[in-house]
Amino acid sequence: MAKSVIVYSTLTCPWCIRVKQYLKENNVLFLDWDVGADKVAADEMVKKSGQMGVPVLDIDGQIIVGFDKEKIKQLLGI
Amino acid sequence: MLIYDLIIIGAGPAGITASVYAARKKLNFLVISVDIGGQTAWSGDIENYTGYQFISGPELTQKFEEHMHKYNIPLKENEEIFSVDKTGDIFLIKTSKADYQARTVIIASGKKSKELQVAGEKEFKNHGLTYCATCDGPLFANKVVAVVGGGNSALDATLQLMKIAKQIYLINITDQLAGDAIMLQKVQEASNVKIMNNHQVSAVLGDKFVRAIKIKDQSQEKELAVEGVFVEIGLIPNSGFVKNVEKNEYNEININLRNQTNIAGMFAAGDVTNVPEKQIIIAAGEGSKAALGAFRYLAQHKF
Numbered sequence: 001m002a003k004s005v006i007v008y009s010t011l012t013c014p015w016c017i018r019v020k021q022y023l024k025e026n027n028v029l030f031l032d033w034d035v036g037a038d039k040v041a042a043d044e045m046v047k048k049s050g051q052m053g054v055p056v057l058d059i060d061g062q063i064i065v066g067f068d069k070e071k072i073k074q075l076l077g078i
Numbered sequence: 079m080l081i082y083d084l085i086i087i088g089a090g091p092a093g094i095t096a097s098v099y100a101a102r103k104k105l106n107f108l109v110i111s112v113d114i115g116g117q118t119a120w121s122g123d124i125e126n127y128t129g130y131q132f133i134s135g136p137e138l139t140q141k142f143e144e145h146m147h148k149y150n151i152p153l154k155e156n157e158e159i160f161s162v163d164k165t166g167d168i169f170l171i172k173t174s175k176a177d178y179q180a181r182t183v184i185i186a187s188g189k190k191s192k193e194l195q196v197a198g199e200k201e202f203k204n205h206g207l208t209y210c211a212t213c214d215g216p217l218f219a220n221k222v223v224a225v226v227g228g229g230n231s232a233l234d235a236t237l238q239l240m241k242i243a244k245q246i247y248l249i250n251i252t253d254q255l256a257g258d259a260i261m262l263q264k265v266q267e268a269s270n271v272k273i274m275n276n277h278q279v280s281a282v283l284g285d286k287f288v289r290a291i292k293i294k295d296q297s298q299e300k301e302l303a304v305e306g307v308f309v310e311i312g313l314i315p316n317s318g319f320v321k322n323v324e325k326n327e328y329n330e331i332n333i334n335l336r337n338q339t340n341i342a343g344m345f346a347a348g349d350v351t352n353v354p355e356k357q358i359i360i361a362a363g364e365g366s367k368a369a370l371g372a373f374r375y376l377a378q379h380k381f
Contacts, residue, residue, distance in 0.1 A: 015213070034216075
């Protein structure tokens with residue numbers, strides 16, 4: 001079964017754009033939360049990651065802060 | 079170990095343009111970089127890169143990347159450079175992942191945000207303290223924040239945050255703000271910006287996240303309750319990993335008109351150098367000059 005992937009990001013951050021681009025290139029479906037517009041999502045991101053930098057990825061409950069390509073590859077098996 | 083003709087360090091406009099030229103000269107080369115796009119990726123709207131009347135930083139970065147892909151340029155990403163040393167005719171490059179050898183190198187590692195160097199700065203990075211208003215600004219909706227700095231980048235951050243944050247303290251160490259008149263006027267007229275000249279930050283305080291900063295002027299030190307700190311005090315060149323090369327007082331690598339450094343076979347391009355004016359289009363042009371310089375050097379030395 002496909003893994004559940006959530007991306008917490010802002011519209012303007014370059015690494016957020018790149019991480020989403022990377023997921024799309026690899027045909028990974030993901031939920032895209034804009035933490036700039038969505039206060040609930042922002043609180044959730046801070047709670048899950050313990051910090052305020054974007055992007056944050058939640059892959060089946062495993063949290064990745066930043067565009068850590070190696071770790072994303074490993075967790076998604078791509 | 080394989081000896082490359084050329085290793086390009088950095089993948090901003092200078093490094094990427096150098097790589098395109100190197101590919102077209104069919105050099106056996108490699109690009110090593112922490113990131114792609116460099117400062118271009120962090121730029122907002124770009125209206126002075128010829129050919130694009132308007133393009134955003136991330137979009138231009140993507141165009142640069144596509145251009146690299148077209149030539150199948152070998153790129154080592156997320157790799158930090160530790161040192162570059164020359165022994166005999168060969169450069170040895172040590173990174174966070176491997177060692178490499180090359181006959182020529184182009185240093186195009188750009189600049190990075192300058193740090194405040196105060197207590198709490200490292201601890202609260204990404205816990206309320208950030209160097210990128212463009213990225214993290216939206217997380218501070220309706221909060222009280224501080225922008226630290228007094229030049230264009232501080233004004234730019236303030237302009238972005240004016241629309242988002244409840245209240246902004248602009249903490250400037252000198253007696254007046256510098257920067258473009260248009261931006262300055264907008265900041266001065268904003269109802270939610272308090273400009274504090276002649277003040278400097280002495281510490282960042284908080285628990286898990288930022289709760290306050292300590293600021294001081296000539297006479298006293300006081301605490302300001304803020305939940306966000308945006309550090310915009312300028313840039314420093316990423317030149318620390320090359321020890322023996324000649325640099326200027328700002329730690330920029332000195333180059334001549336052909337982008338050569340004082341070390342034979344070592345070239346440099348873009349914001350990491352003493353080139354006058356730091357612009358995306360200038361960095362790109364300098365990158366092409368450096369690649370052609372390296373090509374000529376290789377030919378002259380019959381490598």
